[in-house]
Structures are given as structure tokens and as C-alpha cells.
Amino acid sequence: MARVVGGEHVTVESVTRPGAEIHDYEPTLTDVGKASGAQLVLDNGLGLEGWLGQFVASANVPHAVVSEGVPTVDIADQPGTPNPHTWMSPTNGQRYVDTIATALSDLDPEHAAQFRENGDRYKEQLDEVRTDLRERLDRVPANQRALLTCEGAFSYFARDAGLSEHYLWPVNSEQEAGPQELRSAIDTVRQNHVPAVFCESTVSDRQMQQVVEATAEVVRGSSDHSPRF
Structure with missing residues (x-):
């Protein structure tokens, strides 16, 4: 999402490698070093990255929580504890896009209009995903x-x-x-x-x-x- 919204104006790297278990990931000194050179850290929040608080403190870099403002549902056996996997919803994904666009605009006001335009196009694609999903599943008994x-x-x-x-x-x-x-x-x-x-x-x-x-x-x-x- 950050790559799409940021487009050519940002370089986006993931702290965790593809296939890594996100919940219990243990950041390395190399991870902290890379993050320290960044201008912004984006995290999902809601407890998904339990290690992130200490990581961000060590890197001393501003960060934004992309799930902020998303309506949550609780983990089944843990009342009051929101399920952190909110991006699985195309509707919630649209909120992520808005939050990312705002964070990047605060960081780089010169390209704020481009971030919003990229975000709006991406939100249209998420709408198409949601509509196609429901239409296909409606055919299932x-x-x-x-x-x-x-x-x-x-x-x-x-x-x-x-x-x-x-x-x-x-x-x-x-x-x-x-x-x-x-x-x-x-x-x-x-x-x-x-x-x-x-x-x-x-x-x-x-x-x-x-x-x-x-x-x-x-x-x-x-x-x-x-x-x-």
C-alpha cells in the first residue's frame, strides 16, 4: 500500500522478510540500523507487531499506525482485545490508504496531491475487489x-x-x-x-x-x- 500511494517519491522497505512470522519477529541490529536511516516507519498496530515499540524507540524515527480509526472486532476468546488482521478487509484497506497518504503528505507536503491521487486510484481498485468477491461468493451455496x-x-x-x-x-x-x-x-x-x-x-x-x-x-x-x- 505504501509503495502504491508513495509512487516514485518514496522508497519502501519491509523490516520483516517475506515468509517471516510477524507476531514474534526479533529485529536484528541491521534492521534497527536501516530503520534509523528512514524518515518514517509505518506499522499495522493493534498488537500485531508486539516487538515494534522497542524497535521504534531504538531507531528513534517517527511512525504512523496505519490501522488507526479502523472499526475492529475482538479476538474470539479474548473479549476487549481487537483482532489485528484488519487489512484483510477491502473496506478497512481503504482506511489504511487514507492514513498512509496523510502520513506521507505530512512528511513531503510538496507531493501531497500526488499521494492523494495515487490513494484514490488504489481505493477504486479495492472497491472492485470487494464487489467481485461478493459477486463470486454469491454463486456458492x-x-x-x-x-x-x-x-x-x-x-x-x-x-x-x-x-x-x-x-x-x-x-x-x-x-x-x-x-x-x-x-x-x-x-x-x-x-x-x-x-x-x-x-x-x-x-x-x-x-x-x-x-x-x-x-x-x-x-x-x-x-x-x-x-x-
């Missing part, structure tokens, strides 16, 4: 509009898409599902004839594979294939 993932990171996506959300654990890759959570996931696949289940690349898929194995016969009997993973 209502009882199959269930999203089963390892982590409950898709609450905002499920809300926008009209999906019922199911997962093995609510948040944090250090957790594992207990017998009750596994049974609930298996029942979800069986009752809704879920054709595909998902797991993030940063966590072990061992338990989700157990769900697939446990439901293979049931799903195969109704649709002639095991649930895809």
Missing part, C-alpha cells in the same frame, strides 16, 4: 460459505465476504488446537461439505492435515474428492 483456516486471522475478510469463520486456534502461531477445536473443525467440514481448507505458510499444517484426513471419506462420498488443502 449458502451452506458452503464457510472459511476454515489454521489461525483466526480472517475475521474481517469473512465479515466482508459473508462467510462464516472457523479456525483451529484464534491467534498466535505458538498455539495448537486441542481435541475440542479439532473436533469442531472436522464437524464444520462434514456439515458444510467444505471443499477446501487453508493454513498460513508460517505455521505448521500438521493439524489441518489431520482434519483433511478425518473428513476425506465424508466429503468424497458427496463430491467425489477429499477436501483440498
